[in-house]
Amino acid sequence: MGLSxxxxxxxxxxxxxxxxxxxxxxxxxxxxxxxxxxxxxxSGCLGALIVMTILSVLFGWTAPNLISRKWTHNIATVLFFGFGFWSLWEGFTAKVDTEDLAEVEAKLNADWSSEADGAKKNSKVDDDLKKQNRPFLTQFLSPIFIKAFSITFFGEWGDKSQIATIGLAADQNPFGVVLGGILGQALCTTAAVFGGKSLASQVSEKMVALSSGILFIVFGVQSLLSSV
Incomplete structure (x- = not known):
């Protein structure tokens, strides 16, 4: 159990x-x-990623109970190879490393502009009336927390990393997968939040894609050679 x-x-x-x-x-x-x-x-981004990791692992953990262990092992192996070659293809064909950064920044800027326009229109509304009309959750949770949580959660839903986590949990010890996933999410999110945009713009998307592609293929080879 310990080694697994x-x-x-x-x-x-x-x-x-x-x-x-x-x-x-x-x-x-x-x-x-x-x-x-x-x-x-x-807290918002990390909370969303932790919830997503736990849900993904639970889904992967229950998969062997729905279909045979041999099938889940084979599916996980195919996923590793598939994501590996996909990541390598993205790495070799990547044209601009900052495309995702520009896209996310443009979307958030549009959201902030619409929020600012709305705030100007409602600036004369009484504060007590605003509190009464607020959604139930925002009376107890910060709107910033909810925004960070929702952007991250729905941004990760159906992402390659989520599907890979499901496949990994179906073939590995789910407790270890949860711990590793949460620690990895905590490290990446903390680096993003405290490193700021300068760190994000310096990240080489090509090198990350190539590295993850090689890692997935290594996982695939190991899964292919290991017994069910």
């Missing part, structure tokens, strides 16, 4: 770090932290 936990932990940690560095949610956390309190952005 360590193996799942190490694979999940390495996969998460290489998948999340330079990802759109990484850029989003970096840009949000430039305009809002870092503690709220960090």
């Amino acid at each position: 936990v360590i193996e799942g932990f190490s694979k999940s940690l390495a996969m998460t770090v290489l998948s999340e560095v330079g990802d759109k949610t990484f850029f989003a956390a970096a840009i949000l932290a430039m305009r809002h309190p870092r503690r709220l952005v960090l």
Whole structure:
């Protein structure tokens, strides 16, 4: 059990770090932290990623109970090879490393502009009336926290890293996968929030894609050679 936990932990940690560095949610956390309190952005983004990791691992953990262990092992192997070659293709064909950064920044700037326009129109409304009309959740949670959480959660939904986590949890110790995934998410999100946009713009998307591609292929080879 101990070795299986360590193996799942190490694979999940390495996969998460290489998948999340330079990802759109990484850029989003970096840009949000430039305009809002870092503690709220960090807690919102990290909370979403932890929830997403746990849900993905639970889904992968239940998969062997729905279909045979042999099939889940084979599917995980195919996923590793598929994501590996996909990442290598992205790395070799990447044209501009800052495309994701520009796209996320433009979207967030558009959101902030619409929010600013709305704030100007409602500037004369009484504060007590605003509180009464606020959604239920925002009376207890900061709107910044909710925004960081929702952007990150829906940005990760269906992402390559989420599917890879499901496949890893189906073939490895789920407890180790959860621990490694959460630690990896914490490291990447903290770096994004405190490193700021300058760190995000210096990340080489090509090198990250090539590194993650090689890692996925190594996982695939190891899974192919290992017994069910």
